[in-house]
Amino acid sequence: MSAPPPARVQGTLDAAAGATRERLGRLPAAERARGTAFHLLVFLAAMIAIAGLVALIVQAAVEGRPRLDSALVTEQPSSVAEEGGFQSAIYGTLLIMAGVIVTVVPLGIGAAIYLEEFADQTRWYNRLIEVNIQNLAAVPSIVFGILGLGLIVRGPLDLGFVAYAGSLTLSLLVLPTVILACREALRAVPSSIREGALALGATRWQSVRHQVLPAAVPGIVTGVILALSRAIGETAPLLLVGATVFVTFNPEGPFEGAYTALPVAIFNYVARPQEEFRVLAAAGILVLLVVLLLMNSFAIWLRNRYSQRW
């Protein structure tokens, strides 16, 4: 692994290139023009991507501004756009996310600890788990919706169209992300910590439980928050597991009653042709973006605040 050139090294490299060029003679004008054009081209590519992000946020803000009021949160969805809000959807999203946290945190951390600390990487079944996690991370989200519809809503689990069916589907969807993030956090703890604990007579589990895990907590929490921020915006799988498109009452609980979620409600409003619903949808998108931004900033703050350099 080589470090990418930091500014200082890049300066040295440029100086070296300059010196060499001096010996070899100045670059032909055409060559220099080509270099500048390429520099401009790749710079533009990066800028267009950023401009897209800015345009997306500004567009939602401009369209949604008229409806950014408290009614957005306090009102139930309605077929009259001016009266409609997102209450049942926000409540549903909170319920779903609570279910995701309860499910995915123990599963993800457990799997990561096993793979990173205990698994013998030369065994075929452990390699199978690894390859499988990599593959799962790239399966389209709607396929997880089909899994939820076939096996969680109906089939062996037979939960019906309830909020926890959505939680479980989203949990399986973000599980690979959580596992990968937790493994990275565990890997960042130097092996001298483990060896020190073992040398003092701790068992492997004791060294993991009392030394490695506490040291990895900030990284793990960061990874979990980032994974949750992915789950909170997921729409497609929820459409399949019954986040019914139009619910005007709050769900009764994780295991009973119809439910909806914020991104699904947004989709419902976007799909309507009338201008007023579009405004409502834009306001909902803004709410979602703000929540996501807060989660991401918190995760990044956490990473910077507590990350240890060993």
Add this chain to the structure above:
Amino acid sequence: MASRDISAAVGPAAPARPPLTAAPPRFGERALIALLALCGVVSVATTVGIIVALAEPTVEFFGEIPFGDFFSADAWAPTFANPTFGVLEIVLGTLNVTLWAILAGIPLGLGAAVYLSEYAGDRVRRVLKPALEVLAGVPTVAFGFFALTFITPIIRDLWPGFLGDPPGIFSAGAAGLVLGLMIVPIIASISDDAMRSVPAALREGAYALGGTRLQVATRVVLPAALSGIVASFVLGVSRAVGETMVVLIAAGATPNATLNPAESIQTMTAFIATTATGDIGVGTITYKTIFAVGSLLFAMTLVMNLISIRLVRRYREVYE
């Protein structure tokens, strides 16, 4: 205790000591570790679950609809009174959208990666990278809304007359362009990582030989990082193929065998979402169609994943 150990070790008749290992597990620890392993097994069970969930209804589907019809019939109209199941129409819809996503996303993503890794200073990087991460985290409904209310009107306004009728409210092109924007962060961040892991010695060598920045970037760094770059392309494309909300919102709901970006189309994912949210009875042929199309989608993305893994292996240059 320690002194006894030492004397035993230096003594002439030192008994064979057990090798240095961790203390033996205490009571219950094996059970705990088995529990942790079980968590790892859940991920494998998920894959098995996906295959099981897809397989049974798909097999039943092909019990009623001949395999040949699925791939050769002209039209995709499974919910009509007189249904036909020509899946190629919605496969072409997916290809149509993916094509525009590739045309927009790959140059932008690769360009951004080259800029980040070879040109941008530290300060710029520290702003650009998180911004791309934020872009990656934007929910797909928001991208769909953006395509419908921002990109589509712009395309309609700027549409040159000689290309024929301007696109309607729903068009494959607008959805594809936004999908392209969506996959930029994936391509940029993986390619950037790949290029930054090219050893500095290669760059320095090239500069010492009088290479310009352009030459170093395109003839030394890009080829050396090719494996990661190709992997990022394939991953980005597979994301575009499997994406649902953007195409559901902005590309329309009309199965249409065309690669014309101005037309309204339906993709495989959009069909699944539309049909599953409609009023369908369990066990009907429409219900099973969801799973048949889902199987095809799963197979397509799986093949892409395997190709990406193979490509990475073939082109990988191993550095110390």
